[in-house]
Structures are given as structure tokens and as C-alpha cells.
Amino acid sequence: MSVTTFFPAHVSANAAPTVSDAGVTDSFPNGMTFAVSASSDSPINELKIRYKVLPDGTSAIASPKFQPGTSVTATFDLGGADLYLPPGTVIEYHWEATDADGDQSRTETASFFYDDVRFQWTPLESNGITIYYYSGSQDDAQAMLQTATETIGSMSQLLGANIAYPIKVWLYKNNNDMRPALQRRSATFEASVITEGVRVASDTVLILGNGSFGTLRHELTHVVTHAAGESALGHLPAWLDEGTAVYGQKDPGGFETAVDQAVQRGNVFSVRQITSSPGDPSGVNLFYGESWSLVKYLNDTYGPEKFAKLFAEIKRGNTIDDALKAAYGFDQDGLDNEWRVAHGLPPRATTEPKQEQPQTTAGASGSQTNAQKDDGGRTSTFVLIALAAGLIVLAGAVSLAGWAVAKRL
Secondary structure, three states, X not given: OOOEEEEOOOOOXXXXXXXXXXXXXXXXXXXXXXXXXXXXXXXXXXXXXXEEEEOOOOEEEEOOOOOOXXXXXXXXXXXXXXXXXXXXXXXXXXXXXXXXXXXXXXXXXXXXXXXXXXXXOEEEEEOOEEEEEOOOOHHHHHHHHHHHHHHHHHHHHHHOOOOOOOEEEEEEOOHHHHHHHOOOOOXXXXXXXXXXXXXXXXXXXXXXXXXXXXXXXXXXXXXXXXXXXXXXXXXXXXXXXXXXXXXXXXXXXXXXXXXXXXXXXOXXXXXXXXXXXXXXXXXXXHXXXXXXXXXXXXXXXXXXXXXXXXXXXXXXXXXXXXXHHXXXXXXXXXXXXXXXXXXXXXXXXXXOOXXXXXXXXXEOOOOOEEEEOOOOOOOXXXXXXXXXXXXXXOOOOEOOOOOOOEEOO
């Protein structure tokens, strides 16, 4: 129970209110309930809870309903259908009480760790990274932790990023276990999609399978790209964000084949076309392949120092064209032509009209896919959609049969 701190609003003959934090009830995945009690010589007429979602959430205030009186209790619900909170969310909060005389008191600041209480988790921690697992062997989890440590270290060095907060990785055994931990979607979507990995917050990723090393590398690279290039002022284009994530996997898999085949046909995207991922499923393999190839070209040709500068310029608020000019001396059109020439293709005769930073839509890759939805750079998903046949509607009407289609959640 928290200690009451008194903040007098004015001189009063009555004693200050007494307010006590009555704890938090974890109802994962349906949110959490904060409880408070307060008393005073004069009626308590206002209760407030001030809270913040860490590490980078904004502060908020809520005023629960209660019947004023000299001794009151109240609760406040957070999360559930109204607000998605992933496992591992940390809420920092305190309660305030004000009585009819205007006297105020508050509890000490406390924090609550939102746990997926359906399972008995075992944590493994090293270098600011914690792996949570409830199935599989400790050796497998330890190998995932080692991979996570190496990925965060190597990608942070590449991008010049400083991850100043702990990172949480939750390993789920199967899709049914993991689905309630994901942001809720339509019944059609959830019946057709298996999410293999997703960055659900700046500091948190969910992974399907204790041994999914490629997925883990991809999603943890998104943790680093977010820290290195995302801010209230700047936003990464899809080709740079996803291309770097595939680059972080070490093995691009079928994505490399897709771009090689497109180069042979002479039918590749322009860089401006992949500022967002394509809405047509047939172009998704190429989107990831070409994004990866562009990132690889920049690093192989110009080195990591300029690549890190590119992210820093975007984080400062520069557009992707201005950031490229600052780091390399050319814009997206210049990059497009350099990359084409390096792959034996002629420069484009004319440049395409410049576009605003578009919203990300959908992407896919064979039987495994990672993709994004632009929600402030918050999430990236590795998903598999399995369809026996027929039609499925995803973010509009998209006809798919036997396709693996990804969509950032």
C-alpha cells in the first residue's frame, strides 16, 4: 500500500485526505484494473489516476466514477478492446484525491508489469534483453537470447543507435497461444493469418517458436531501426525499414531470388515506388528483395558510416530525399539509377514525380512474409496466410489463393 503524500491547495482546518493505492488486477488479454481508496473529514469529490506507458508513451489522466463521500473506493480499467497493450507493457502511475475543501493528496509513483498470466513464464536476461518462454528447452531459449544479443549489438553498431531501455522478447509455442497477445483484428483475418513475429512496441517483440532465429533477427532489427530513425519528426520509408530488417536476418532467402529474376527481366520497382510496400500480392517478394538489395548496395558501396548518417538525418526530421542527399549526395532517383547500373540495367529515362511519404499496405514472401502497416513505425509483422482456396478480404477486397500475404498489424 502506497504512502500518502499531502499537497495542500490552501490552509484548511480539516486534515488532508488519505489516499491508498489498492493495487492492480491483471486480466490479460483484457487489460488491467487499478483500484484506489480514499478518506477525509470532508467528502472526497475527485479522484484521478495519472499514468504513462513506458518506455515512450505519453502521459494520460483518467477520472473514474464514484459516489462522493468521506470514505470512497474506485477502480479504473485500462486496455482491452479500447486500447491494445502487449505483454510486458509497463505502466507507471499514481493516484490523486481532492476533498470538498480543496485539499489534495497523492500516492507514491508505482509501476505495474502487464504479464500474460495464462502461462508460467521463465525469464532469461543478458545485456538488457530478456527472453520469456514457457515451452521448449532452456538451451533453445538460451540460443535465442544469444541471437538476440548479437542482433541488437551488430545492428546498433551499424545504425549508430543507442537502445536506452530494456528489450523484451516473448516466445509463444503455437499460433493459438500467441493470437490473444496480438492486436485484435477481424474474424476473417484472424482465421486466415498466422503471425510468426511482430514488434508490438518500441521495446517488445513477440515470436512464434522457440528457435525462430531468422524471425527474431528481423523483428529485433526493427527495434533498432525504430530507435535509429523514427521520431516525432521523422519516419522511415518502407524500403529502408524493411530492407534493413531483411539485411539483419543475414540470409534473405527467397527475397534474393525474387529480385534477381526481376533484374533479369528488366522489370524492377523504382525506389519511389517502394516508399510503401505494394498492395498487389504479386509484387511483395520483389518489394522485400529489392529493399534488401538497396540496403546491401548502400552498405557495400559506401560503408556503414554513411548508412548510419542516413538514419540520423531522417530521425532529425529530414525527408528521405534530403537525408539521402546529406549522407550520399543523391536523392531517391539518384539511388535508383546507381543501383540499376550496378545490376546491369540502364538508368531510367525520366524520373518519377516525387510523392509524400505514403502509408504502408501489404507484402508477402513465399510461405513466410514480413510486412508493415504505418502506425507511426510502431509495429512490424512476420506473418503467414494459409488459404485452401477462394476469396479473402484484407484491408479492402484482395483476391488470394495459395498466397502468403503479410500486413503490418
